[in-house]
Every structure is written in C-alpha cells, then in structure tokens.
Amino acid sequence: MISNRTRYLTQNVAKVLIWTAALLTIGVMMLILFQVLAEGLPVLHPRFFLDSPKNMGREGGILSTIVGTFALTLVAIVFAAPLGVGTAIFLREYTRETRISRIIRFGTDCLAGVPSIIFGLFGFVFFVIFLNMGWSILSGGLTLAAMILPTIISTAEEAIKTIPYTYREVSFSLGGTRWQTVTRTILPSAIPGIFTGIILSVGRSIGETAAVILTAGSSLVMPTSLFSPIRTMSVHFYILAREGISMEMAYGTGAALILLVLIVNTAANWLLNRYIRHRV
Amino acid sequence: MQELNTKIEARGLNFYYGSVQALKNINIHIKERQITALIGPSGCGKSTFLRALNRTNELIPHTRTEGSVMLDGEEIYRPGLDVVGLRQRVGMVFQRPNPFPKSIYENVAFGPKVLGIYSRREIEEKVEKSLKAAALWSEVADRLHTSALNLTLGQQQRLCIARVLAVEPEVILMDEPCSALDPIATLKIEELMQELKKRYTIVIVTHNMQQAARTSDWAGFFLLGELLEYGPTADLFTRPKDKRTENYVTGRYG
Ligand SMILES: Nc1ncnc2c1ncn2[C@@H]1O[C@H](COP(=O)(O)OP(=O)(O)OP(=O)(O)O)[C@@H](O)[C@H]1O
Ligand SMILES: [Mg+2]
Numbered sequence: 001m002i003s004n005r006t007r008y009l010t011q012n013v014a015k016v017l018i019w020t021a022a023l024l025t026i027g028v029m030m031l032i033l034f035q036v037l038a039e040g041l042p043v044l045h046p047r048f049f050l051d052s053p054k055n056m057g058r059e060g061g062i063l064s065t066i067v068g069t070f071a072l073t074l075v076a077i078v079f080a081a082p083l084g085v086g087t088a089i090f091l092r093e094y095t096r097e098t099r100i101s102r103i104i105r106f107g108t109d110c111l112a113g114v115p116s117i118i119f120g121l122f123g124f125v126f127f128v129i130f131l132n133m134g135w136s137i138l139s140g141g142l143t144l145a146a147m148i149l150p151t152i153i154s155t156a157e158e159a160i161k162t163i164p165y166t167y168r169e170v171s172f173s174l175g176g177t178r179w180q181t182v183t184r185t186i187l188p189s190a191i192p193g194i195f196t197g198i199i200l201s202v203g204r205s206i207g208e209t210a211a212v213i214l215t216a217g218s219s220l221v222m223p224t225s226l227f228s229p230i231r232t233m234s235v236h237f238y239i240l241a242r243e244g245i246s247m248e249m250a251y252g253t254g255a256a257l258i259l260l261v262l263i264v265n266t267a268a269n270w271l272l273n274r275y276i277r278h279r280v
Numbered sequence: 281m282q283e284l285n286t287k288i289e290a291r292g293l294n295f296y297y298g299s300v301q302a303l304k305n306i307n308i309h310i311k312e313r314q315i316t317a318l319i320g321p322s323g324c325g326k327s328t329f330l331r332a333l334n335r336t337n338e339l340i341p342h343t344r345t346e347g348s349v350m351l352d353g354e355e356i357y358r359p360g361l362d363v364v365g366l367r368q369r370v371g372m373v374f375q376r377p378n379p380f381p382k383s384i385y386e387n388v389a390f391g392p393k394v395l396g397i398y399s400r401r402e403i404e405e406k407v408e409k410s411l412k413a414a415a416l417w418s419e420v421a422d423r424l425h426t427s428a429l430n431l432t433l434g435q436q437q438r439l440c441i442a443r444v445l446a447v448e449p450e451v452i453l454m455d456e457p458c459s460a461l462d463p464i465a466t467l468k469i470e471e472l473m474q475e476l477k478k479r480y481t482i483v484i485v486t487h488n489m490q491q492a493a494r495t496s497d498w499a500g501f502f503l504l505g506e507l508l509e510y511g512p513t514a515d516l517f518t519r520p521k522d523k524r525t526e527n528y529v530t531g532r533y534g
Contacts, residue, residue, distance in 0.1 A: 096341045097341075164378075166374065166376070166378040167378075167380060168339070169336060169339070169374070170372075170374070170378055170380070170440075170443075171390070171394070172336060172339060172367060173334060173336055173367050173371065173372040173444075174367070174368070174371070174390060174391040174394060174443065174444070174447050175364050175365065175367050175368030175391060175394060175395055175447055176364070176390075176394040177364055177394070180394045184390065184393075184394065185380060188382075189381065279381065279382070
C-alpha cells in the first residue's frame with residue numbers, strides 16, 4: 001500500500017511539473033510574439049499593405065508579397081486538397097489492406113518526413129527546369145502541393161477512420177452505393193477533421209521559405225499570371241533580415257505574417273463552427 | 281390456415297470469418313408476412329445469419345459464404361446480382377439505435393434520396409408516411425428538423441425503423457432491436473412489429489424468450505453456428521424436439 005502522504009506528495013510534484021511545462025511553453029510563445037509585434041506593429045500603417053516594395057524592400061510596402069503568398073498557397077491547396085482527400089478516401093473506403101495501400105501509406109509516411117528543401121530541389125529540377133515552367137507561382141504551388149500532400153492524406157485518413165462503422169453499414173443496408181455512402185455519410189462527418197488538416201497545410205505553405213525560393217523565385221514584381229515568379233511574405237522576411245536590407249521592414253513583414261496567420265485561423269475556426277452548428 | 285409463401289429460403293448455407301466457421305449448413309424457409317424469431321446463446325451466429333440475408337457480411341474483410349439463399353425464389357448470391365437493390369428489398373434494424381448525426385427528417389429521407397428520388401414533395405410524403413408507420417410521427421412532427429440524436433433511445437430505434445420503411449423493403453431484419461430499450465419502449469416496438477407484419481416479412485433476433493414467444497409466429501434455435509431446431513413458435517416453446525432447445529427456452533442452458 002502506498003501511504004496517503006506519498007500519494008499527495010506525488011500529486012503535488014506532478015502538479016508543479018505540469019504547470020511549469022505549460023507556463024514555459026506559453027512564456028516562450030509570448031516572448032516571440034511580443035518581440036516581433038513590438039518591433040513590427042509600428043511599421044504597419046495602411047500604406048505598408050497597399051504599396052509594393054521599392055528599392056529591394058527598403059522602402060514601400062509588401063503588397064506584391066501578400067499577393068504572392070495568397071497565390072502560391074491557393075495553388076498548393078487547389079491541387080493538394082482534392083488529391084489528398086481522394087487518396088484518403090481510396091485508402092479507407094475503396095481498398096482493403098492490400099500491398100498497394102500499404103505501399104501508398106509507406107510512401108506518404110516517408111514523404112511526410114522529408115525536409116522541405118528536398119521538395120524544393122525536386123520542384124526546381126522537375127517543374128522549373130524539366131517542365132520548363134520557370135520560377136513561377138505554378139512551379140512553387142505544385143512543389144508546395146507535393147510537400148503538404150502527406151499531411152492532408154494522413155489527417156483526412158484519421159478523420160475518416162474515426163467515423164463509426166455503423167454509418168457505413170446503415171447506408172449500405174438502405175441501398176446506398178459506396179460512392180453515396182462516402183459523400184452522404186462519411187464526408188459530412190469527416191469534414192471538420194479534413195478541414196483542420198488543410199488549415200494546417202495552409203499554415204505550412206505560408207511559412208515555407210527554402211522550397212519557395214527554389215521554385216517560385218524571389219521577384220518583387222507584381223505577378224500577372226500563374227507563370228509569373230513571385231516572392232512570398234516569408235521569403236521577403238527572410239531576405240530582408242538575412243541580407244541586412246532593412247530590419248525595420250523585416251519586422252513589419254513578420255508582424256503582418258503573424259496577423260495573417262491569426263486571421264486565417266480565426267476565419268477557419270469560425271467557418272468550422274458554423275458548419276458544425278448547421279449540421280444539427 | 282392458408283398455405284404460407286416462402287419469402288426467403290437458405291440451403292446449405294455456410295459462412296466463414298477467416299478460417300472460423302460461423303454458420304454451418306443452415307437450411308430454413310422463412311415465411312412471408314410472418315414474424316420469425318431467432319434465438320440462441322451469444323456467439324452462435326444469429327447476427328451473422330441475418331447479415332447473410334442482405335449480403336452485408338461481405339463488407340467484412342476476409343469472409344466467405346457458401347451455399348444458397350433465395351429471395352422469392354431468386355438466388356441472391358448469384359454473380360451479377362444487383363446487391364444495392366437487394367439491400368433495398370431486405371432492410372435492417374440494428375441492435376443499438378444508430379441514427380445518422382442529422383435531423384430526424386434527413387434520417388428518414390436518406391434512403392429515398394440514395395434511391396434517386398429528387399422531388400421534395402415525394403420525399404416529404406415518404407418521410408411522413410414512414411414516421412407514421414413507425415408510430416413516431418405524433419411525437420416528432422413538430423421538430424422534424426432537429427437532431428435525431430436528441431430523441432430518446434426508444435424513439436431513435438423507431439426512427440431507425442422508419443428509416444428502413446422509407447425505402448419500402450419487403451423484408452425487415454431486426455438484430456436485437458430492443459436490447460438497449462426500457463420495457464415501455466420495447467412494448468411499443470413489439471406492437472409496431474404486429475402492425476408491420478401485415479405488410480412485411482420480419483426476422484428478429486432476440487435474447488428475450490418472452491419476447492420471442494409473444495411476438496413471433498416461427499422460431500429458430502441456433503447453437504454453435506447450427507440451426508438446431510426450427511418450427512412454429514408454439515411448438516418450439518412448448519414441445520421442443522431437441523433436449524438442448526428445451527434447456528435453452530426454459531432457461532436451463534448453461
Ligand atoms: N467481424 C467478425 N470477425 C470475426 N469473427 C466474428 C465477427 N463477427 C462475429 N464473429 C464470430 O462469429 C461467431 C458468430 O457471431 P455472431 O455475431 O453472429 O453471434 P450472435 O449469435 O449474433 O451473438 P450475440 O447474441 O452475442 O449477438 C462468433 O463466434 C463471433 O465471435
Ligand atoms: Mg448478434
């Protein structure tokens with residue numbers, strides 16, 4: 001028998017450790033946010049968002065990099081989301097555990113662990129050079145799509161996996177086809193999980209630098225088509241800081257990035273809650 | 281008593297989960313517009329047998345079916361049979377009430393919609409008709425568009441029955457439909473079954489001997505994957521041919 005004293009002691013020690021861990025994590029996060037926002041927020045006046053960079057980014061704003069960030073992320077998601085969700089549905093609903101499904105799953109698990117710079121290199125060799133798409137939104141977006149695909153597949157698979165088997169059983173027993181079962185019972189219930197994976201991927205796309213520089217370039221010119229090279233905000237931040245062009249502008253860009261991610265996440269949450277509420 | 285039609289006939293039906301044989305040479309005639317109760321100890325293959333009748337067993341990986349099942353004299357294991365159509369004709373109510381996390385209306389409308397009915401009016405009519413047939417309409421008419429998950433378990437089970445009725449099946453398989461319900465809800469389902477019997481062939485699995493005796497016209501006793509005895513309910517309960525059946529129905533099985 002453990003004495004009550006030991007039990008209470010263990011309990012208290014555990015409490016202290018857990019609180020320390022939590023506070024430390026929050027503290028570090030706050031410190032980073034505070035540092036970037038304190039330096040960056042004063043730079044953020046409307047002109048900063050509405051002007052494109054001038055003089056390598058020393059002056060002007062960041063409009064073209066905002067456009068670049070959105071365009072690149074959009075292309076990545078437009079390609080990766082249907083492909084990833086489709087693969088997850090295939091793996092979960094259309095095949096049993098076979099050699100093919102194991103190979104696909106092994107492949108995606110491997111891809112998930114590959115550093116982004118490798119995707120960048122692949123994108124550079126394949127899209128930029130071999131397919132002759134040059135440094136462009138399309139090359140960069142497709143590279144990012146390949147990079148986030150494993151995340152989308154595995155989060156979608158997880159989401160689909162948690163749907164009770166009875167939903168499928170019921171749907172089939174009512175004369176539903178496999179496709180109807182997927183679209184009418186599985187997807188509606190899995191959408192929150194799938195959506196979370198996509199938002200996670202949006203975050204990764206917005207934050208990526210190495211792979212983007214190699215495939216989308218770092219042009220400050222406002223893009224005019226999918227084949228225009230662009231610079232994203234993260235890349236802009238990196239170059240401004242790394243090459244010592246302007247710390248002030250770098251922090252401004254950093255603060256804008258943080259706000260952007262905040263807005264994206266808030267909007268996503270709002271949408272998700274709305275969806276869940278409207279499904280009764 | 282008039283001659284009864286055979287609705288479902290199984291001949292030499294074997295079923296395997298991997299290498300484990302769960303059904304052994306089942307032969308049975310299930311009569312049209314009658315209630316057939318299947319009883320037997322846990323794990324003897326009752327649910328497996330029910331699922332063999334609408335071919336949902338085959339959704340389970342690594343399983344194998346042998347033998348023959350005829351619905352209205354037509355082989356349902358014939359290659360090329362329209363399985364989706366078969367499942368529409370042979371509906372199923374499960375042990376645990378399992379409405380979709382949708383509104384009451386959407387639950388009942390699910391079947392008609394997957395069967396390709398698009399007219400809103402037609403669907404609304406079917407929903408109302410099915411809910412009335414399942415004796416649930418008066419309780420939910422004013423909240424059709426609220427979540428089905430807010431209903432009591434007994435109401436949820438009647439909703440599941442309404443959901444099956446909405447696809448207009450011919451046979452309704454019920455796998456211990458009352459085991460999660462209280463006595464009053466159970467009674468409601470039993471009354472409902474008597475009503476449904478006029479139009480549908482019902483096969484019900486139950487662990488409740490009184491329920492089997494009360495509700496069914498025919499009864500079958502399963503033991504270790506075999507259909508040991510099958511006949512009119514009164515005979516099975518009062519004059520069982522097999523000692524093991526007698527022990528089971530009198531509660532001496534152990
Ligand atoms: N999905 C499955 N995979 C493997 N074996 C199974 C599966 N389902 C059932 N079995 C086995 O098949 C046999 C029959 O099971 P079944 O569910 O048909 O019995 P049951 O008579 O319905 O039992 P209960 O009264 O407990 O519902 C059991 O031995 C069971 O362990
Ligand atoms: Mg069972």
